[in-house]
Amino acid sequence: MCILSLMQLCFSSIVASVVQKLLLNFVTRPKLPLNASHPVFSDDARPGVLQRVGSAAANVVLLPYYTFNYLVSSTPEGATSQLADNSLLVLLIMIHYRKCFSTNESIPTNNVYTMDSNTNDKDAPVFHDNPYCKALNSAKDIQYDRADVEGNAQNGPVVRLSFALLFDALGRFLNDEIPVLLLYSLVHGNCDFQEYVLVRTDLDTLLMPILETLYNASRKTSNQIYMLLIILLILSQDSTFNASVHKLVLPGVPWYHERLMHQTSMGSLMVVILIQTIKYNLSKLRDVYLHTNCLAILANMAPHVHRLSAYASQRLVSLFDMLSRKYAKLAELKNDKSLKVISDQMEADNIADDMSTELHIYTDFLRIVLEIINAILTYALPRNPEVVYAVLHRQEVFEPFKNHPRFNELLENIYTVLDFFNSRMDMQQLDGEWSVDKVLEVINKTCRSWRGEGMKMFTQLRFTYEQESHPEEFFIPYAWRLVLSRGFSFNPSAINLFPVEIHLEDAPAGEQKV
Known part of the structure; x- marks a missing residue:
């Protein structure tokens, strides 16, 4: 019987x-067993299934076991965490290979297959979907199996484990880059696990370590930041999630040092951290992709905002102000006549093109921020007096863009709100000067009479995440870099999969540039 049939x-x-x-090794973190054996070889005196399959197929199927034994030290010290961490590394390596190579006859020993005029079609290589990835994506909660409820029998063996324990384990270790990649793989690929996460009432178990890591972005790798933002983007595609995060009130945020946060909502904290990430990226990384992801999450959340805090509301308007000042500076440089006296005309043209491109990017960013503010004022104004206060307090920042062709329609709505509340403020008979509390009192009363008259309804922005057509080009090198960062004794000079720029003996785990 051919190897392919036996493997099937x-x-x-x-x-x-x-x-x-x-x-399970990652979730339960067991101690490293001594003198362990693989039951897949034989359960009793009868020959094991792999002995019946044959050595070639066994080598392919048992690759994770062999790799696992190689990566785990036999010393008992630190065996618990090492076994869990290295199990996870092996899993990540296996699931991110998108194709599995096989032929009708044998597996080439040189890992190279060439086609010529004498090659028979039946001898050509056949590529199959990665079975480890499929197994992870189809994993089921042992405590609740949808197939049992719907009466649909599962085709073949299914991975079953407690999603509750997996959820808690991920929450405990998301400060580490490796579990972040597992969480991404689960929420993107496993619909059942994603649904399980979305119905949890204690979303802070996952969100707090995610936001804390983003808060400390300067000490993290760019890939880790990307993965966390994509996770948030995937979750923010669900309206229930966006509503839930604003109802979840946090007693405090001990790791946030800029100011005390007492009794703030998870949604307000998310807005603050995402805006801080944008500002960090603007000053340090200057990565358009990162900017876009942060704004996409905020846009998905906007129509569902509920009782956004004063601090988060202020940061949102300040974000528009910051981007507008950057936009104005770029526009001024683009029109600077000094560019025209550069002796090298090609250099002058290149500079002008770069500025035009960057100006276009910031125009898009400003429009998204206006869409975010507009969505809150259009769909959730009565529930967000602090947003109204922040817009009123900084209304001058919108003035330069009132007649801008890309922004004027959105700003019409914002000025409709401003005119309504400004007129109500002018009608108040007040003894003495206005204070913040008095202004908020008027805003709260006025919100009750707000009916949205004169507001134009725009299609809500809704961003979704789609993985690229060849994700293995990113994930395979990324997973192996994580393996290397843990100090395993591979020879960097022999690695052809990706360029290695680290010295294993010098680089602390997790601090290498990816």
Whole structure:
């Protein structure tokens, strides 16, 4: 019997067993067993399934077991965390290979397959979906299996484990880059796990470590920041999630040092941290992709904002002010006549083109921020008096863009709100000067009579995440870099998969540039 047929007979159950065991090692963090043996070889006196399959197929199927044994030290010290961490590394390596190579006859030993005029079609290589990735994506909660409820039988073995324990384990260790990649893989690929996360009432278990990591972005790798933002973007695609985060009130945020945060909502904290991430990126990384992801999350949240805090509201208007000043500076430089006296005309043209491109990017950013503010005022104004106060307090920042062709329609709505509340403020008979509390009191009363008259209804911005067509080009090198960063003794000079720029003996784990 050919290897492919034999693999089809036994592969599914063994793959499910491998993925389940590696996940359980991460979740339960058991101590490293001494003199451990692999039951897949033989359960009793009868020959094990892999002995019946044959050595070639066994080597392919048991690759995770072999790699796992190589990565885990036999010393008992630190065995608990090492076993869990390295199990997770093995799992990440396996799931991010998108294709599995096989042929009808044998697996080439030189890892190279060439086609010529004498090659028979039946001998051509056949590529299959990664079975480990499929097993992870189809994993089910052992406490609630939708198939049992719907009466649909599962095709083949399925990975079953407690999503509750997995959720809690991820929450405990998201300060580490490796569990972040696992969480991304689960919320993107496993619909059941994503749904489980979205219905949890204690979303702070995952969101607090995510936001704390973003808060400390300067000490993290750019890839880790990307993964966390994509996770938030995927979750923010769900309206229930966006509503839930504003109802979840935090007693305090001990790791946030700029100011005390007492009794603030998770949604308000998310807005603050995302805006801080944008500001950090603007000053340090200058990465358009990162900017876009942060603004996309805020845009998805905007129509569902509820009782946004004063601090978060102020930061939102300040974000528009900051981007507008950057936009104005770029526009001024673009029109600067000094560019015209550069002797090298090609250099002058290149500078002008770069400025035009950057100006266009900031125009898009400003429009998204205006869309965010507009969505809050259009769909959630009565529930957000602090946003109204922040817009009233800084209304001068919108004036330069009132007649801008890209912004004028959105600003019409904002000025409709400003005119309504300004007129109500002017009608108040007040003894003495206005104070913040008095202004808010009037705003709260006026919000009750707000009916949205004169507001134009725009299509809500809704951003979704789609993985690129060849994700392995990013994830395979990324997963192996994580392996290297943990100090495993590979020879960097022999690595051809990606360029290695670190010295393993010098680089602390997790601090290398990815």
